[in-house]
Amino acid sequence: MRQCRTVVFLLAVLAAPGTARAAVTEDMFKMRSTSDLVGLCSAGQSDPLYVAAIHFCQGFGSGAYGVAGEYEAAHRRTRMFCPPDADHRPSRNAAIADFVQWAGARPDAMGLPVTDGLLRFLSDRFPCPDAATAKGSRR
Numbered sequence: 001m002r003q004c005r006t007v008v009f010l011l012a013v014l015a016a017p018g019t020a021r022a023a024v025t026e027d028m029f030k031m032r033s034t035s036d037l038v039g040l041c042s043a044g045q046s047d048p049l050y051v052a053a054i055h056f057c058q059g060f061g062s063g064a065y066g067v068a069g070e071y072e073a074a075h076r077r078t079r080m081f082c083p084p085d086a087d088h089r090p091s092r093n094a095a096i097a098d099f100v101q102w103a104g105a106r107p108d109a110m111g112l113p114v115t116d117g118l119l120r121f122l123s124d125r126f127p128c129p130d131a132a133t134a135k136g137s138r139r
Helices: 002-015 026-030 034-041 049-076 092-104 114-125
Strands: none
Touching: 026 034, 026 049, 026 114, 034 049, 034 114, 049 114, 092 114
């Protein structure tokens, strides 16, 4: 159940309308860097590729989060990020605006491989307390 809520949270982070409104290009769907994810996740509703961009954003985010969680569980690694409980999570609009703003303020992050950029955002935004980062520890 907790994993389901966390996936819903990640989808909310990635699915909300963003603040940056660059035109979506078909090339962005190749996901060569974090800037492509930012572009897709911040597509404006009037963009001809809006529906595809938002759905791609949601699917990619959900998949990346799921893989990270399964990897941590299988390898008993230190947690990379610790999202707040459901009652304290930011709204969808606030979360995506935070991701877009975070990436825009870090030119080095915009050039990262997409999953690296997303996980770096999540670890910066939702760091784990010391007790939760101990090997094998789960929240």
